[in-house]
Amino acid sequence: RQKLATYYSTRFGVTADPDQNMLVSAGSKIIVYMSILATIDPGDEVIIQEPYWLSYPEQIRLCRGVVKVVPYWAKGPEFERYFTPRTKLVILNNPNNPAGSIYPLEYLGTIYRRCLDNDAHLLVDEAYSDFCLNEEFKSVGLLDPTFRNIVVVNSLSKCMGMSGWRIGFMIAH
Secondary structure (H helix, E strand, O other), X not given: OHHHHHHHHHHHOOOOOOOXXXXXXOOHHHHHHHHHHHHOOOOOEEEEXXXXXXXXXXXXXXXXXXXXEEOOOXXXXXXXXXXXXXXXXXXXXXXXXXXXXXXXXXXXXXXXXXXXXXXXXXXXXXXXXXXXOOOOOXXXXXXXXXXXXXXXXXXXXXXXXXXXXXXXXXXXX
């Protein structure tokens, strides 16, 4: 956890307490699933934006949540209209797999503020963060140093090319 906290601080400018904010697990997939379980009740809505990682909808359904899909073209106000009083979680994949697009920090901030207004959480799967060849990528962890309603998920399996090792981690409150 200490090494990961140092890495995220050095690489992305996100400061996390390894004892209070970090969890390491057998891959990031289980962390996404546990985060869904921890943040929603049966019937709560979880927003995902196209294109999305294929496991998100099934994990949401396994947790008895309702999947709300936002089309890939929806930005800003178009995205925000998908929120309802039942929205408890937004899951984004940044950088996006399979599209390769990157959510700008300002856009993530807009979604994050909407999550706070709804008492919802924003989970950002940053498993492809190290594949960005320029400085466009900014971690959602920069939005709030206390990680209030923010869950950052990442994976050594992807970023460090250790797919067989199944090492994932999260940074959260």
